[in-house]
Amino acid sequence: MAGAAGLGALAAAGGLSACGSQVSISSDPKELVLWYWDRSADPKLLAQAAKEIPGTNGYRLRADVIGGTFDTKLRTSLAGNAFIPDLTFINSNVSLYFPNQDLFLDLNSLGAEKYRELYFDWKWQLGVTPTNRFCFFPLDTGPTGFYYRKDVFDKAKLPSDPESVSEAMKTWDGYIELGQKLKQNVGSFMDITANQIFSQYINASPERYFDKSGKPLYMNSTSTIRDAWDVAVKAIKAGITGNQQNGTDQNAAWTTGKTAGHIEAVWWAQILADTAPDTKGKWRLASQPVRAGNSGGSFVCVPHTSKNPEAAFKFITWLNNPQNQAQAFNNMQLFPSAKDSFTSGTMKSNSGFFGDQDPLDFFLKAAEQVPTSFISTYETQAQYFGTEITNVESGGKNPDQAWNDAVNQTNRTLRKRGIDV
Amino acid sequence: MTITNPAVTPATVTQSATPGRNKPNPIKRFWPQYVSIAPFYILFLVFGLFPLVFSIWLSFNDWDGMGSMNFVGLAQYRFLITDPRFWNAVGNTFIIWFISTIPMLFLALVIAFLLHQNIRFKGFYRVAFFLPNVTSMVAMAIVFGSVFSDSFGVINSALQALGAAQIPWLSSPWGIKITIACMVIWRWTGYNSIIYLAGLQAISTELYESARVDGANGWNIFSRITVPLLRPVILFTVITSTIGGLSLFTEPQVLLGDSGGPGEAGMTIVLYQYNQAFTQFDFGYGSAIAWALFIIAVIFAIINWRLVSEREVGGQKVFKVRRQRKEVAE
Numbered sequence: 001m002a003g004a005a006g007l008g009a010l011a012a013a014g015g016l017s018a019c020g021s022q023v024s025i026s027s028d029p030k031e032l033v034l035w036y037w038d039r040s041a042d043p044k045l046l047a048q049a050a051k052e053i054p055g056t057n058g059y060r061l062r063a064d065v066i067g068g069t070f071d072t073k074l075r076t077s078l079a080g081n082a083f084i085p086d087l088t089f090i091n092s093n094v095s096l097y098f099p100n101q102d103l104f105l106d107l108n109s110l111g112a113e114k115y116r117e118l119y120f121d122w123k124w125q126l127g128v129t130p131t132n133r134f135c136f137f138p139l140d141t142g143p144t145g146f147y148y149r150k151d152v153f154d155k156a157k158l159p160s161d162p163e164s165v166s167e168a169m170k171t172w173d174g175y176i177e178l179g180q181k182l183k184q185n186v187g188s189f190m191d192i193t194a195n196q197i198f199s200q201y202i203n204a205s206p207e208r209y210f211d212k213s214g215k216p217l218y219m220n221s222t223s224t225i226r227d228a229w230d231v232a233v234k235a236i237k238a239g240i241t242g243n244q245q246n247g248t249d250q251n252a253a254w255t256t257g258k259t260a261g262h263i264e265a266v267w268w269a270q271i272l273a274d275t276a277p278d279t280k281g282k283w284r285l286a287s288q289p290v291r292a293g294n295s296g297g298s299f300v301c302v303p304h305t306s307k308n309p310e311a312a313f314k315f316i317t318w319l320n321n322p323q324n325q326a327q328a329f330n331n332m333q334l335f336p337s338a339k340d341s342f343t344s345g346t347m348k349s350n351s352g353f354f355g356d357q358d359p360l361d362f363f364l365k366a367a368e369q370v371p372t373s374f375i376s377t378y379e380t381q382a383q384y385f386g387t388e389i390t391n392v393e394s395g396g397k398n399p400d401q402a403w404n405d406a407v408n409q410t411n412r413t414l415r416k417r418g419i420d421v
Numbered sequence: 422m423t424i425t426n427p428a429v430t431p432a433t434v435t436q437s438a439t440p441g442r443n444k445p446n447p448i449k450r451f452w453p454q455y456v457s458i459a460p461f462y463i464l465f466l467v468f469g470l471f472p473l474v475f476s477i478w479l480s481f482n483d484w485d486g487m488g489s490m491n492f493v494g495l496a497q498y499r500f501l502i503t504d505p506r507f508w509n510a511v512g513n514t515f516i517i518w519f520i521s522t523i524p525m526l527f528l529a530l531v532i533a534f535l536l537h538q539n540i541r542f543k544g545f546y547r548v549a550f551f552l553p554n555v556t557s558m559v560a561m562a563i564v565f566g567s568v569f570s571d572s573f574g575v576i577n578s579a580l581q582a583l584g585a586a587q588i589p590w591l592s593s594p595w596g597i598k599i600t601i602a603c604m605v606i607w608r609w610t611g612y613n614s615i616i617y618l619a620g621l622q623a624i625s626t627e628l629y630e631s632a633r634v635d636g637a638n639g640w641n642i643f644s645r646i647t648v649p650l651l652r653p654v655i656l657f658t659v660i661t662s663t664i665g666g667l668s669l670f671t672e673p674q675v676l677l678g679d680s681g682g683p684g685e686a687g688m689t690i691v692l693y694q695y696n697q698a699f700t701q702f703d704f705g706y707g708s709a710i711a712w713a714l715f716i717i718a719v720i721f722a723i724i725n726w727r728l729v730s731e732r733e734v735g736g737q738k739v740f741k742v743r744r745q746r747k748e749v750a751e
Contacts, residue, residue, distance in 0.1 A: 072486075072699055079487040096702065100488045245592045245683050246676075248566040252573035380701055387680065394592040394683035409506070416500050417703070418483060418491065 023305045025083045026062060032086040032312055034063045037070055040089055040139070040298055042328040045319055054318050059311040061087075071096065078103050078303065086306040087315065091298045094127060094136045098377040104135040105302045110313040112137065118322065122372040123337045127299050130212045130374075135301050137316050138337035140328070142265030142296035143366035144200060146288045147272070149188075149279065150355065152260035156185035162357060165286035172201075172231045172289045179240030179261075188260040189242035192250045194232040194393040195386050197241065200263040201228035204293025210376035216414070216421055218382070219407060225385060226403075232389050233399045243393050251275045263288050265295035266335045266363040273353055280353050285362045292366035297337070335363060378419060384409040480708035490705075497709035507710065509685055510693040511717070513598065517689065518666030521602035526658055529610045530651070533617030534643055547618070550611035561604065562675035566591070569600045594686040597677065601687055604672045609665070613658050620654035621647065660725050667718055670695065690714050 025033040032053070034046075041063070048054075049061035066073055070091070077084045078100070090097065097104065112134055116124055119138045127136030146169065153160035158181055159168060169175040179190035191197055202208055205224040210216055218225035235241050242259045244250045253259035255276045262268070273280065300319070302312045318324065322340035326347045329336055333350070341347060342364050349360035388402040411421045448455060480497055482490040501507050536546055553561075568575045569590035577587040590596040624647070632642050648655070673687040679700050681688025688696075690710065698707025 069699065071702075075487045075702070099485060103487065243589075243592060244571070246566055246570065248563075248570040248574075249572055249591070252570065256573075258572065383680075383701075387685065390683045394589070395594070397684075412500070412504075416483075416496065416706070418493075 023082060023084055024307050025064075025085055026307075029307065030058055031060050031062050032307060032315065034061055034087040034089070034315075035066045035070075035074065035085040036063060036089040037067065037091075038065055039332055040334070041319070042324070042331045042334070044331060045324055045328065049315060049319070053311060053315045056311040056314050059308065059314075061315060081305070084303050084305045086308070087300060087302055087312045089139065089298055089300050090136060092126075092142070092296050093380075094299050094301075095375040095377045096380060097135075098129050101129045101131070101133055101135055103304050105304055105306065105309055106133040106135060107137055107302065107313065107316075108134045110302075110309055112313075115317055118340060119320075119337045120339060120367060120370070122294065122370045123297065125372050126294075126375060127301075130214070130376075136299035137301065137320065139298045139300055139320065140267075140325075140334035141337045141367060141370075142267055142294050142335065143363050143370055144203060144263055144265045144288060144293045144295050145362060145366050146286045147262045147264060147268065147283055148286060149257050149260040149282050150284045151282045152186060152188050152257045153182070156182050156188070158182060158185070160284070162284050162286045162362075165284070169286065169289050172234075175289045176231075176235055176238050176240060179235065180238050182260060183238075183240055186257075186260075188257055189244075189253070190235070190240040190259075190261045191263060192242050192244045192253065192259055193390065194236045194241040194243075195390050196263065197235050198228050198232040198389045199386065200288065200293060200295065201231055202293075203295050204288065204291055204371070206371040206373050208373055208375060209379050209382045210374075212374050212376075214376065214378065214419065216378075216410075218385070218410070229385065229389065229399075229403060233392060236393050241393060245390065245394060255279060265297075266359070266366075267296060267333060269350075269353060269359060270333050281355050283354050284357055285354060285359060287366070291371065292369040294370045297335070335367070378414060378417075381413045381417065381419075382410050384413075476708040476711055479705055480712055482705045484704045485702045486704050493705065497706050498713075500706065501709050501713055506685065506688070507690075507693060507713070510681075510688045510690045513681075513686065514667060514669060514689045517598050517601050517605070517669060517687075518663070520598065521605040522659070522662045522666055524602075525606045525610050526613060526655070526662065528606065529613035529658070530617055530648070530655070532610065532614040533621055534647055536614065536618055537621045547615065550614055552611065553608050554612045556608075558608075558671050559675055561608070562672070565600065565604050565607075565676060569596075569603075591677070592683045594684055597682050597684075597686040601669075601672050601676065604676065605666075605669070608672075609662070613662070616658055617651060617654060620651045624650050656725075656728060659728075663721050663725065664718070667691075667714065667721065690717075 046061065046063040050063065051060065053059045053061055064085070071093070074085075074088060074090075120141065123138045123141050124134075127138060128134050146165070148165060150160045153165070158178065159165060165178075168178050175190065182188050182190060202224060205228070207217060207224040209218050209225060217223045220226070232241075242249075242253055244253050244259065250259070254262075254272065255278060272283070300316050302309055302316075306312050320338060322336070322338040322344055323346065325334070325336035325338045326341040326344050328334040329341065330346070330348050336342065336347075342360075347360060349358050353359070384406040388397070388406040391397040392399050392402045414421045479490075481492060481494055483493050483497075484490045532550060536543060536550075540546070567573075569577075571577065571589050571591055572587070574590065576590065580587055588596055590600050628646055628650075629642060632646055637645070668691050669689045670691040673681060673689055673692050674695070676682075677687045679692070679696050681692055681696075691714065694707050694710040694714070697703045697710060
């Protein structure tokens with residue numbers, strides 16, 4: 001016992017003494033360390049960069065998969081100023097890093113501006129901080145659409161080809177009306193939960209919870225949040241949402257056709273194919289009401305301690321050039337942010353799951369429609385809206401009461417974090 | 422023991438017999454002993470005491486985990502006292518603790534009592550009842566998720582087959598709490614019954630035999646002999662279950678996620694602390710919640726301590742029962 005504990009102490013002491021000196025993870029001056037998570041990059045490209053990052057004169061990449069709580073691990077190493085990767089991926093929640101943007105390099109200082117035209121503008125804008133520093137470079141994106149079960153729509157004697165469905169739900173009122181018919185005729189739902197409708201409404205809007213100066217917008221009676229809320233409440237009252245709050249119910253609902261629709265991003269096709277393989281060929285894609293949005297998609301950035309920012313930036317632009325993004329799509333279903341990927345002719349459309357419909361074609365059109373928006377760091381404090389819409393759906397809470405509770409709770413939390421409301 | 426003994430004797434010798442002589446430096450003299458106990462203290466300092474003190478400091482600050490800390494004094498605690506979500510979490514924790522611990526301990530006692538009888542395949546049953554305790558929690562959450570699932574779960578299908586109404590186990594406030602309580606009961610009943618079994622084996626078989634001679638039935642033996650004599654063991658399991666219940670985290674987290682499910686009905690104190698610290702990156706508030714939980718735990722420790730002090734009364738009760746039995750026998 002004592003022996004084992006002694007060894008532990010020695011190991012701990014050894015680790016601690018190393019903490020003080022080493023800022024980067026690798027002491028090899030030619031080795032850049034990248035942190036990413038499983039399935040967020042094409043392993044073939046990473047393997048190529050492990051030999052040499054193209055155009056860097058011998059710099060090599062060591063890519064470390066970080067599992068579990070990625071943000072916590074990254075933040076811990078940044079806070080401790082030790083063992084920081086030379087490059088790191090960050091998920092769609094980049095705005096969480098805006099208050100500490102100084103810890104990342106402004107990629108414009110490395111010449112990012114001249115690559116700007118290559119990417120969807122709305123995606124590029126999401127990586128720009130409120131003080132106009134461009135710290136987060138586009139990786140993949142998540143344009144959204146309405147997934148639906150053609151067979152269930154047929155059974156409900158509703159128009160079931162993508163054009164007619166898109167046409168019937170050009171507006172949210174049309175969507176709800178269609179949902180009511182679906183519910184009446186076969187008892188199926190248009191989406192799993194009201195919260196899903198609420199968040200995808202926001203994901204497809206140019207305006208969100210806050211403006212770029214940090215001023216809250218949700219309290220305005222004409223705000224996007226209020227509109228999204230009203231649509232979600234209307235959907236609940238019409239009975240077209242499934243109140244399927246847990247994964248088991250959702251998966252079963254998609255397999256059985258109890259839920260015949262879902263508004264979600266392009267990456268959801270893979271999840272659906274994995275969890276409900278028997279429904280292959282029965283799904284189609286239609287345009288969601290008003291316009292497409294973006295859900296998910298990640299970024300890559302360079303911490304201020306990076307060993308060689310130029311080499312790191314070379315890797316970023318190489319990894320994300322249109323050809324490589326097209327390859328990453330073919331291998332890992334990472335939907336490109338580079339517009340030329342689609343015209344390169346190398347992208348393989350993975351159809352079959354959507355019958356004769358080409359999902360690649362569909363989501364490219366969706367990606368072109370996504371509005372430019374600003375995601376504020378304070379949005380993590382605005383989670384109560386989603387919580388409260390669920391309370392309305394599953395607990396039958398009075399919608400007005402729920403809205404007031406959401407606003408009050410959000411304001412209280414913001415004030416606690418020192419934000420004027 | 423052999424290490425501490427020589428450490429005590431020379432110290433007393435120098436103090437009493439030869440007060441004028443230079444005291445030998447204890448560190449120099451006993452350094453092997455100090456080195457051999459050092460690992461625990463070093464590990465405790467690094468991983469125990471430092472985080473403890475740091476979390477007190479954190480609870481007076483606003484910190485997102487990587488930027489600069491901002492001293493806010495008692496603001497986190499003031500917010501906590503008026504935070505409906507915190508009080509909801511406190512209420513949930515106690516309700517779940519209550520509806521899981523009482524049936525669990527009762528079941529465990531009954532199982533232990535049955536296992537203590539002369540039955541076949543004793544060893545098999547003991548292992549079988551202990552198995553849930555070592556089952557992976559994530560696998561368990563998947564199973565429970567399917568069993569209690571609202572529209573496709575096994576239980577609701579059974580209810581429907583019987584013509585009863587379906588219960589929204591995972592989307593209604595009470596459904597969620599009962600489901601979590603069931604997970605706790607499933608996991609910890611076997612563990613507690615093994616402890617009870619150990620306690621039972623310490624009770625003299627003579628007592629049982631004489632009771633049987635006196636014509637006592639199973640229930641009489643259980644309620645008049647087993648339970649009173651197991652009192653200290655029961656108290657121990659109550660205390661450990663209280664600690665476990667107050668720090669309930671994994672079950673609701675794997676079943677419902679970081680938000681505690683619809684209506685935050687499965688949000689426990691520790692889950693709320695985790696939610697604030699690691700999904701909201703509000704470490705100051707997370708620390709304040711941790712210290713509030715500490716205060717609640719202290720209150721319960723005092724209550725438990727009082728229960729322990731009243732053991733005298735309990736002892737008399739046992740004694741009284743025995744005496745009554747003796748009188749009857751006479």
